[in-house]
Amino acid sequence: MELRVRGAKTFGAFHLAADFTVEGNRIGIFGESGSGKSTLVNMLAGLERPDSGEILLDGEPLFAADRRINVPPERRRVALVFQHPHLFPHLSVRGNLLYGWKRCAMANRQVGLDDIVDVLKIGRLLDRGVTNLSGGEKQRVALGRALLSNPRLLLMDEPLSALDDTLRFQIIPYLRGACEALAIPYLFISHSLVEMRLMAERVIVFSQGCQVADTTPDALARNRMGDSPVGYINLLRLTDPCDNDGLISYAWGGTRLFLTAPPGEGELLFELSSKDMILCKKHPEAISARNLFHCTVIGIFEAGRKAGVELQCGTGRLVAEVAAEAARELELTVGSEVFAAVKASAFRRLG
Amino acid sequence: MELRVRGAKTFGAFHLAADFTVEGNRIGIFGESGSGKSTLVNMLAGLERPDSGEILLDGEPLFAADRRINVPPERRRVALVFQHPHLFPHLSVRGNLLYGWKRCAMANRQVGLDDIVDVLKIGRLLDRGVTNLSGGEKQRVALGRALLSNPRLLLMDEPLSALDDTLRFQIIPYLRGACEALAIPYLFISHSLVEMRLMAERVIVFSQGCQVADTTPDALARNRMGDSPVGYINLLRLTDPCDNDGLISYAWGGTRLFLTAPPGEGELLFELSSKDMILCKKHPEAISARNLFHCTVIGIFEAGRKAGVELQCGTGRLVAEVAAEAARELELTVGSEVFAAVKASAFRRLG
Amino acid sequence: MFSLTSADIDAIRLSAKVALAATVVSLPFGIAVAYVMSYCSFRGKTFVEVLLNLPLTLPPVVIGYLLLLLLGKKGWVGGLLDAAGIRIIFTWYAAVIASAAVGFPLLVRSIRIAMDSIDGRLIQASRTLGARWSDTLATVILPLSLRGIVAGSSLMFGRSLGEFGATIIVAGNIPGITQTIPLAVYDYVSAPGGEGAALALCLVSAGLSLLVLFFHEYLARRMARRD
Amino acid sequence: MFSLTSADIDAIRLSAKVALAATVVSLPFGIAVAYVMSYCSFRGKTFVEVLLNLPLTLPPVVIGYLLLLLLGKKGWVGGLLDAAGIRIIFTWYAAVIASAAVGFPLLVRSIRIAMDSIDGRLIQASRTLGARWSDTLATVILPLSLRGIVAGSSLMFGRSLGEFGATIIVAGNIPGITQTIPLAVYDYVSAPGGEGAALALCLVSAGLSLLVLFFHEYLARRMARRD
Amino acid sequence: GELNLSAAASLKDAINELSAVFVQKHPEVKIARNYGGSGVLAKQIEQGAPADLFISANPEWLDYLRERKLVESATIGTFAYNTLVFAGAAKQQAAGMNDLPKLRKIAVGSPRSVPAGEYALEAMRKAGIEKELAGKLVMAKDVREAMKYAELGEVDGAFVYRTDALLLGKQAKILFVVPEGLHGRVTYPLALTVAGAKKKEARGFLRFLRSVEAKRILVRYGFAVK
Numbered sequence A, B: 001m002e003l004r005v006r007g008a009k010t011f012g013a014f015h016l017a018a019d020f021t022v023e024g025n026r027i028g029i030f031g032e033s034g035s036g037k038s039t040l041v042n043m044l045a046g047l048e049r050p051d052s053g054e055i056l057l058d059g060e061p062l063f064a065a066d067r068r069i070n071v072p073p074e075r076r077r078v079a080l081v082f083q084h085p086h087l088f089p090h091l092s093v094r095g096n097l098l099y100g101w102k103r104c105a106m107a108n109r110q111v112g113l114d115d116i117v118d119v120l121k122i123g124r125l126l127d128r129g130v131t132n133l134s135g136g137e138k139q140r141v142a143l144g145r146a147l148l149s150n151p152r153l154l155l156m157d158e159p160l161s162a163l164d165d166t167l168r169f170q171i172i173p174y175l176r177g178a179c180e181a182l183a184i185p186y187l188f189i190s191h192s193l194v195e196m197r198l199m200a201e202r203v204i205v206f207s208q209g210c211q212v213a214d215t216t217p218d219a220l221a222r223n224r225m226g227d228s229p230v231g232y233i234n235l236l237r238l239t240d241p242c243d244n245d246g247l248i249s250y251a252w253g254g255t256r257l258f259l260t261a262p263p264g265e266g267e268l269l270f271e272l273s274s275k276d277m278i279l280c281k282k283h284p285e286a287i288s289a290r291n292l293f294h295c296t297v298i299g300i301f302e303a304g305r306k307a308g309v310e311l312q313c314g315t316g317r318l319v320a321e322v323a324a325e326a327a328r329e330l331e332l333t334v335g336s337e338v339f340a341a342v343k344a345s346a347f348r349r350l351g
Numbered sequence C, D: 001m002f003s004l005t006s007a008d009i010d011a012i013r014l015s016a017k018v019a020l021a022a023t024v025v026s027l028p029f030g031i032a033v034a035y036v037m038s039y040c041s042f043r044g045k046t047f048v049e050v051l052l053n054l055p056l057t058l059p060p061v062v063i064g065y066l067l068l069l070l071l072g073k074k075g076w077v078g079g080l081l082d083a084a085g086i087r088i089i090f091t092w093y094a095a096v097i098a099s100a101a102v103g104f105p106l107l108v109r110s111i112r113i114a115m116d117s118i119d120g121r122l123i124q125a126s127r128t129l130g131a132r133w134s135d136t137l138a139t140v141i142l143p144l145s146l147r148g149i150v151a152g153s154s155l156m157f158g159r160s161l162g163e164f165g166a167t168i169i170v171a172g173n174i175p176g177i178t179q180t181i182p183l184a185v186y187d188y189v190s191a192p193g194g195e196g197a198a199l200a201l202c203l204v205s206a207g208l209s210l211l212v213l214f215f216h217e218y219l220a221r222r223m224a225r226r227d
Numbered sequence E: 001g002e003l004n005l006s007a008a009a010s011l012k013d014a015i016n017e018l019s020a021v022f023v024q025k026h027p028e029v030k031i032a033r034n035y036g037g038s039g040v041l042a043k044q045i046e047q048g049a050p051a052d053l054f055i056s057a058n059p060e061w062l063d064y065l066r067e068r069k070l071v072e073s074a075t076i077g078t079f080a081y082n083t084l085v086f087a088g089a090a091k092q093q094a095a096g097m098n099d100l101p102k103l104r105k106i107a108v109g110s111p112r113s114v115p116a117g118e119y120a121l122e123a124m125r126k127a128g129i130e131k132e133l134a135g136k137l138v139m140a141k142d143v144r145e146a147m148k149y150a151e152l153g154e155v156d157g158a159f160v161y162r163t164d165a166l167l168l169g170k171q172a173k174i175l176f177v178v179p180e181g182l183h184g185r186v187t188y189p190l191a192l193t194v195a196g197a198k199k200k201e202a203r204g205f206l207r208f209l210r211s212v213e214a215k216r217i218l219v220r221y222g223f224a225v226k
């Protein structure tokens, strides 16, 4: 998906001036309260008319002030999960869920009620009304309703803030997986850095109505610690899971990795942050980290106060980051041999 | 404050049966979505009539089925911050804030508008209406409104979920401080373990309408470490920052920690996930992790496939998590000595 | 206790028929007008607003005369219909039109109050889920203003049952053809000794509106948000 | 274009006075009744409901007669008042009472629709913030049902301006004393050649209701939720 | 065939009987009767309402239609006459127009819309008591309503037609007959409309109304026929 937004909107003292282009399917929007995030998604959904500018989704104009184009919301195929659930009070949970689905062209109906119900754990609510649902139940129904409308772009305005952690982290992989499988790109607004890292591959940061950064969730997380170096997400394709005394081992780069993640079918994609790797010059004889790679440094790059270290581990490659001081201390240079320790729980499954 | 709740309430298939007594001023309520938390606080506030049982606040009955006592909400002096802000749409922000304050006996007015406005950062909103406020702005006003009513007990139903982390962790210490200074005991509902640990000294855990545990936030966090993708969050109060060759060192637990975070004033709160600690039996001589603590194991607990390891590091305590297998391999038992390696970038500042 | 003559029974049947027809016929227009007035803004809205309230403010007698002028052979509408061989005046259609004219402002106002209190976010939600405005109207706005629609209909039905001034002018007071309950009651009370019969008719009229009210309550309860 | 006679001007002044008085006097009762019907449940609620709707359903003539029987010398209320030396019949008070009786169901219904659509959580919020029910009524329920109150008042005002059937019976049609606009209009249209004067009066009546409408819009705009 | 009657409301009872008698003799005729104020009836006819025979409570409205060529001039005639009386509570002491200023409230039909009221006002004017009575008059919507006020004791007396007064209950009675000289004769004129003149049944009914049998019925209802 390519989204081009150039738009201004003024509400009294508040002035929003967005001007950015993003490509990718998992975009995050981050910003303090009142910075204009909700206003932005309302403009994208066609609910708020920008004062000027244009909005292009995959090259197709949704709004263009100069060409007098303003596609109405129902023809944008842009679904929106609001900050508050806003369920239809006169419909049952089922009626709410199916509202968008019924209005979606047959050809676009890729996700059905049953898939959603299981994941969101709302099976026993289906025939209830929505007024007396608990906060979290409502939000799950709202999420299901938007997904079932099989949109071309899904906008989510803090959709998970009413959910408890367990549920949240159960829903996130599904949400992301479903969106990936159905090729539904999304824009995800959240205040939670963890959610952001799990959901977004790119983050637009807003402050007082302007985007102030276009970055990765990881970099954002570091940024917010006051650090600037660019982080690196290692993507690992793992195969052949075996249960291995409580952990699961997977084949990767000619060696086996030990993970806490449960096994899955076929080739699975995991991510490993450069943050989650610790390098040792010598073999640490007894270490809690379940993965210890003997690697060769094949590159070093500076990134602010940190150093990025490119490692060759068997046939695989990984990027680790260490404090600049540590890089000196460990005498890391191209060709050095090091041990990289990674905890079994550091791998995050994507999708 | 002493709160005694014995009450049952049935809604169709959902059955709430609460029976507990808590003492203390900072009580947390934790439980999955739909477990009855909101129903419980509604009963305490007098908005929902229990089917049977009794509710005593400091020995004074608020509700007693057998004695036919049911004190009306306005005479309970129990303020409630709802999951959704529910501001009065016909009043300005100021009008909303002062609603309870005006109805509070002169003698009880310990907190005034100005105190609240500063902390919640809503000064520039005071004369606006509430309909077009952003989600976070609304929730802050709702919080202020409840505090300004100077209640005898404050019930908060996920009050911070609409706020971004920065604001949230700025508000938490104040909220807690204000409640402490004014001796306003509170019941705090949250899905966030971190919030819970910052706000509550005791937690009642609900599941499917029954309290299943009465514990401390810390014990709860450990308990749930296995399920949580973010692990157990150690909270560290760091002081005395010094610039130290690119990194910042802080004093903690009789030793110094090296962080990439920029220095700040006074005592600063940081979080460190149990996932970001690697334990070694022996001193790893050259390691990229900038922090290496020599610690003593003072406790081990199971958490699913993982083991939680409580460590004494100088005068500080930390919880690390390792794969169960690793715990065996490292022969971790109470009293073992280990080295804990933590990267400088693993610390995350709150607020 | 009271016995009803066959003319009375005709009047009752006719009144029920007229009130029902007036309500049913006005409903779509009432909804459309309320929708337009609630959700659209256009030039001359104030003028339309005044026009809508006029039938309420004008004495029914005047409305009767105006309708007579409009629907009469020489009137705009009546002329056209006359050419087509249709006569309205002195038929029960005229009674329906009179009732509809008098009750319309009540219907529209009730529906508008309900429509105005629908949360705009729900409408936005349905739009983003792919519903066109007509679809949103049918599946969100109408169901959510059902309370107002039902209340308005029962107001209109009640007002139609009681309509006298306009009806007697356009529909005449012809027993068995256009004599509705109020006209019959008028005849009774203006003759000495007719009080008993008038009372009986009034009771029937009250009974009819009670029926509508129960139906209303029943609908309201059925559509009450479920648990 | 049209000239108004002094009797006409009296009628206009009287009509405005009667409509205003009927509205103002009914308002507190209307609010109280709507509140009770919306928020309380009690035995015999259906009966009250029917009673409330009766004046709508009954032909105004009948209401006029009933009021005449009630307020007349031999009536329950009239008898008492007569003993106290107060006469209602054939005074403008009677016109006020007739208008109030006929318009009351409209007022109550409008206010109820608005009250029914107030979010219950707001009421709960005000209770937990220390407001008693009367306080909540004054500071939350009333402001939030202002739309309905204003709409109901303007319906009632309009209906009062047009009320003919009941007024002419209890108040008589005494020029300068109880002859309101509709009664004057009726007189005009009943004589050949009175159409012009009748039209002039109707225009004035429409103008009056327009004024009320503007006032209504103005209030609605003022209390519209601020940015 | 069908016959459409438009008649002044005060004639209702008499005409009901007349048409019943006529229909007995001519079972093939159906008569639809529309009763109302004369002005309303005239305007309805003007706007094309179906009416074959129009009986007005005063000549003005018949003239109104004649001017507009809506009635057949040749068929214009007098249906009946009525008498203006003053009725009131039996104990009331009023034997003539000059006793009226002693009374507190007097009901009359609203003079502009009710012919009886017009006649009554004329009589008061001629009797020279118009000014004295000015504040005492209650203008009723029609004669029957004026009578009702008298019956209920809300007024001391009312100017009504003899035909109406004959129906009074025990509470009230005719106190005196207003002298003929004080007002124009109370006449109910009638005419066939243009459409009615073409109908055999209408001409037949008109003939019947002029018959002795019809006049006997009218007299029974208190009307004068010459």
Ligand SMILES: Nc1ncnc2c1ncn2[C@@H]1O[C@H](COP(=O)(O)OP(=O)(O)OP(=O)(O)O)[C@@H](O)[C@H]1O
Pocket (backbone or CB within 6 Å): A011, A012, A014, A031, A032, A033, A034, A035, A036, A037, A038, A039, A040, A083, B132, B133, B134, B135, B136, B137, B162, D227
């Ligand atoms: N219709 C409006 N009229 C006036 N001001 C508005 C309107 N809508 C939004 N605002 C203001 O614009 C600013 C941005 O609002 P927005 O809802 O986009 O914030 P947000 O980034 O979503 O914040 P939050 O995280 O608290 O939800 C806020 O200060 C808000 O009060």
Ligand SMILES: Nc1ncnc2c1ncn2[C@@H]1O[C@H](COP(=O)(O)OP(=O)(O)OP(=O)(O)O)[C@@H](O)[C@H]1O
Pocket (backbone or CB within 6 Å): A132, A133, A134, A135, A136, A137, A162, B011, B012, B014, B031, B032, B033, B034, B035, B036, B037, B038, B039, B040, B083, C227
């Ligand atoms: N009035 C009611 N009628 C029927 N069911 C109800 C009613 N109120 C609550 N429930 C049900 O009771 C259960 C508990 O609701 P409650 O709002 O207390 O949950 P909660 O713990 O606050 O959840 P959340 O964290 O999602 O807000 C839910 O399943 C809810 O659907």
Ligand code: MOO
Pocket (backbone or CB within 6 Å): C059, C060, C061, C162, C163, C164, C165, C166, D059, D060, D061, D162, D163, D164, D165, D166
């Ligand atoms: O006010 Mo009316 O004219 O009797 O319906």
Ligand SMILES: [Mg+2]
Pocket (backbone or CB within 6 Å): A037, A038, A039, A083, A157, B134, B135, B136
């Ligand atoms: Mg927002």
Ligand SMILES: [Mg+2]
Pocket (backbone or CB within 6 Å): A134, A135, A136, B037, B038, B039, B083, B157
């Ligand atoms: Mg809840």
